[in-house]
Amino acid sequence: MAAAIPPALVVDEVHAAAEGVRAVTLRAPDGGALPAWPPGAHLDVELPNWLRRQYSLCGDPGDPYRYRIAVKHEELSRGGSEYIHLFLRPGTRLRVGAPRTTFPEDTPPGTLYIAGGIGITAVLAMFVRDVRRGYAPTLLYAGRSRAGMPFLDELPGDAAVVVAASDEGRRLDLPARARSLPDRSEIVTCGPARMTAAVEAAFGGERFGRVHVERFRAEPRSFADDRAFVAECARSGKKVTVPAGETLMDALLKEDVPVGAGCREGVCGSCEVGVLNGEPEHRDLLGAPEGRMYPCVSRSVTETLVLDL
Ligand code: FES
Incomplete structure (x- = not known):
């Protein structure tokens, strides 16, 4: 029988994954197996300050005993990242929901992954899965500096990875990448709103397959007046x-x-x-x-x- 999610998980470990980024490992209170999760899934977490947040699962989907999430300390924190960076300690119990995904459960060979900063947490497990099964994916990973980009050391050494750290004068040239990308390729992306908008602009045409986007927050948009x-x-x-x-x-x-x-x-x-x-x-x-x-x-x-x- 598949494992059920316990109502709360215990914080096993909290450590720095990069400058301003904390990785948090969670386990079941009895140390038992947790429900399996598909790469790309996220976890609803209720923090002890009553905030509910969603964090991508960025650990090893093959490890049934541990979930890992990673959280960036946001300058304009709405309370979630602030709590995790300042107060969260091993032994704390956190209420969680079952892992869920809004990404496709599968991706075709040759998928292009594009991550901005902490957005790597959403695509890391999918990218690693595709590398391991010989699907020849490519990862474009952008950030301000390598020191602030988590999990660089976990990217498979034999994989096609482009790291663009802006303090090294490197930026992603998405239009050039779009020109060289084979027709019908699929794109999976997560990062700041400006980056995901640029990805959609570069790859949103008919020539490509689906562009799967996971956003941190909704950009401000306007709608017709509300009606009851x-x-x-x-x-x-x-x-x-x-x-x-x-x-x-x-x-x-x-x-x-x-x-x-x-x-x-x-x-x-x-x-x-x-x-x-x-x-x-x-x-x-x-x-x-x-x-x-x-x-x-x-x-x-x-x-x-x-x-x-
Ligand atoms: S609460 Fe997140 S989509 Fe509605």
């Missing part, structure tokens, strides 16, 4: 009015309708729910699958939305 609507919860029978200015998620939680809450910015996928009737107004950055939506940001085009809740 009613969410009908098919399973509980509750009807929840969602006024303008309040998110569907908040309205549901106020009425004790449980929904997963993570980033609240439409980038992590924790809050995904099924839509049985009505037309959602999608405002997420994940690209909701048909018949699904993310209530932390998305609303409704129709006056009523029937949800699988």
